[in-house]
Amino acid sequence: MFLFFVLLLGGGGLLYVALCLGRKVAGWRRWLGRWRCLRRLSRGKQRQRLESxxxxxxxxxxxxxxxxxxxxxxxxxxxxxxxxxxxxxxxxxxxxxxxxxxxxxxxxxxxxxxxxxxxxxxxxxxxxxxxxxxxxxxxxxxxxxSAEESFLQGTAVCMEVVHRCFPRALQDMVKFSSSSSPTPLLSEAGIPTGPSPPASSSEFLRHLYSSPPPVHGITSHHQVRYIQLLFALKDPALGAIEANFSWLLREVFSILEAHWESLARDIQLGRVSRALELPQGTRRQIEDLLVPDPRRANDLRAQFETGFEGIAKRVWPGLQLVMAVASGGSELDAQILRDTACRGVPLYSPVYGAAEGVIGVNLWPTRFPPxxxxxxxxxxxxxxxxxxxxxxxxxxxxxxxxxxxxxxxxxxxxxxxxxxxxxxxxxxxxxxxxxxxxxxxxxxxSQTLSVRGERISEDGFYKTLRYATRQWPGAVLLNYCCAESGILGRFSGGSDPHYEVFVALKGVRDLSEDQRYKLDHSLQEHFSMYKSFRFKGSIGPVRVHLVRPESFRRLRELAASLSGAPLDCTPPPRTLRYRELVESIQRQVFS
Structure with missing residues (x-):
């Protein structure tokens, strides 16, 4: 019977059948790879090794x-x-x-x-x-x-933890990556360089993720996020979302909130908005994978029109887990995700590591802080x-x-x-x-504030800023950075050294002088040496400036260009060490 239909369809039909069979075989290969991966994770060998x-x-x-x-x-x-x-x-x-x-x-x-x-x-x-x-x-x-050990002791253990606690999460998951580069940069001797190692033993994990869209050749990080988000939205059955950093995931949901109408229209029509200036070959590859889906587009619009709090769980009803680093400078981004877009979904910060190696793993995905x-x-x-x-x-x-x-x-x-x-x-x-x-x-x-030897750490300053923000009625902290006044030299605006603090807030348009002073008062409450210097008059009061949320995106881009580090692995700067960064954020102050 199958041969009869092939002969009936003719040459064009043969091509169509071949394409269908090719896609079906590729789908079976992905399914088989995912089954093997889940079977390997279910054994828990790396967790057992860690316990030993x-x-x-x-x-x-x-x-x-x-x-x-x-x-x-x-x-x-x-x-x-x-x-x-x-x-x-x-x-x-x-x-x-x-x-x-x-x-x-x-x-x-x-x-x-x-x-x-x-x-x-x-x-x-x-x-x-x-x-x-x-x-x-x-x-x-x-x-x-060392790359293999980082994988075995870090990623593999965490995936085993997820498989045990949220087995359905790994059935269908998506990872928002921070780079579109298909090949790493090379040193003078041809050694790969960059923010992440070449594929190694972690290659088997690719079977866990939904097939990524073809983003090679795209240089804009906004475009990469948009395309990845477009394909993620098409799949209502996602069980887990992953990104390396909480700030990256915040960027994804910011794009969703700003461009939801365009994304829904692209899903409805099965094409990519012309406002996204993509290379023609890349656009063609992407649109070949997009099938018009008016029903999904309408379902998404209905959710977007009711607001974006808890949007992740509403557009992906089966979502069980969000994975992203949530420690240190990422704590604010993680907390905002938990309070807004990812409300109602556990946020799991799986690994504490660096380029120098994995340091620790988080065995408790539902506990926060990690x-x-x-x-x-x-x-x-x-x-x-x-x-x-x-x-x-x-x-x-x-x-x-x-x-x-x-x-x-x-x-x-x-x-x-x-x-x-x-x-x-x-x-x-x-x-x-x-x-x-x-x-x-x-x-x-290196992220410690000190103008007279008082030494206020990044986490200490952040917790104090959160405490002060709660005393500003209606204000929600969206982002912040700070700097020592000495970095500006004679342009610091005062003779006494002090802290310059730049905040983006939701819910208020301005702060009174009394409200601004609450941060200085809170620092005195929490840090006795700072209070002593303030009492002596050798440290001036904190100066609080309001900037818009998008100012921090530009600040991160400038920080990457000044340091020479890839934008992919440049987190939002909190304590500014370059004068150019302070001057840049100062130009964006509106109050």
Whole structure:
């Protein structure tokens, strides 16, 4: 019977049938790949491995360190620092000093030019962008082994957690990516560089995600978000939404709120709005995948016209989970998502990590704020008690010696060539999982305000700003940044050093002087040293300025261009360190 219909349809019909069969085969391949992926996750092997490691954390850490020293002992760096003489943890700490990025800068430059056996055996898999210990852009090596371990100890564990807690979420999920580049940039020696490593063992996870639209060749981040959102909206059965960062997901929902009429029309007609200036070939590829769907378009319009609070759950009724980083500088973005677009859906911050390696994983997807179990096999960890962290070579504690409730600066030694490296992150120990500490990420040390030595951390300032905002009737904090007045020199507008604070608010158009002063009063309440300097008159009052929400998008773009870091991995700047950034946001003040 099938052969009869093929002959009846003729040449054109043959092509049509071939296309249909091709799509059906591709669909079956995706289904089979997803089934295999879910079956692998259901075994929970990586979670079991983590549980075993955390029950014997001291031994796992020591074994990892000694193996790394032996493995790297014949490199130029290992011979120079006498790795062969380091027989245990204490000798390693005695013979090798604490380091910062500048200790490795020349080595990494040589690696990027193709020299081998410098920091690590052979050459690295990639050189990844990092903020470094000073907050300025830098690159660190990543090996195939370290990339695989980051996946196994980070992503794989978190996916196993999701599969256990929200099994339906993984049946149909979408990831909003932050880049449209099909290939990474290359160093002088052809080593991939950029914000993320080349595909490795995590490749199997591609089966979990809905087929991505063809966005290669698009250079505009707005266009990438729009196209990804268009395809996500077409699928009413999504069970999970993922993005690397909460601020990226906020951008997605901002685009939805601003362009919902255009998106609904594109779904209705099966084409992409001409207002989106796409390369013609890319437009044709995308529109080939769009089938007109008037019913879905009408359903979406009905939801959009009632407002955008809880919109995620209304347009995707089966949505069980939203995944995005929600710690540190992303806490405000995560809270806004929880209160508005993603209301009623758990927001899971799965991994605490950096280019230098995965640090911890979150085993409790419904708890907020997130806390992370330190991964004992990822790197050798040391902790500097916060009170002595200003010394160049302070004493450190090992993972088995930290205490609950205390704050520490993190130090790592990894298998990619960084040893006793002061990462620049400050964490609080909130408890223990078996023998492994539970970490709450607080802030980057480079994001600390200080005009007289008073030192107010980013998370401390943010919490105080939230407290003050609640005393402004009707005001909702949308975004903020701050700067020390000294960055502006004689243009700072006053003789006493002070903080310049820029906020975007919803619900109010202006603030009285008394309302603005509430932030200064709150800082005095929460920080005794700041209060003392204010009382003496050696620090001037905080100056609060109102700007529009879109000002922060422009600020992030400028921050990326000034630092040389990719826009993809440049978060909204909170503490401004470049004069150009402060001047830019000042020009956008309206009150």
């Amino acid at each position: 490691d955390t029950r014997d954390v001291k031994r796992v850490q020591e074994t990892l360190l000694l193996h790394t020293l032996r493995e790297h002992g014949e490199t130029e760096y290992g011979q120079k620092h006498h790795f062969r003489d380091m027989q245990d943890v204490s000798s390693f700490q005695r013979l090798h000093p604490l380091t910062r990025y500048h200790h490795y800068k020349d080595y990494i430059l040589r690696v990027s030019r193709g020299e081998e056996n410098v920091l690590l055996p052979g050459r690295p898999l990639a050189l990844l962008a990092t903020s470094g210990t000073s907050g300025s852009p830098a690159a660190v090596p990543v090996t195939a082994h 806390r992370y179990v330190l991964c004992p096999r990822s790197a050798f960890f040391e902790f500097i008690p916060l009170g002595v962290s200003e010394e160049e070579q302070p004493g450190t504690l090992c993972v088995q010696d930290v205490r609950e409730g205390e704050m520490y600066e993190l130090v790592i030694s990894n298998r990619a060539g960084l040893y006793r490296y002061r990462l620049g992150d400050v964490v609080r120990i909130t408890g223990f999982h078996n023998q492994s500490p539970l970490l709450e990420f607080l802030h980057r040390k």
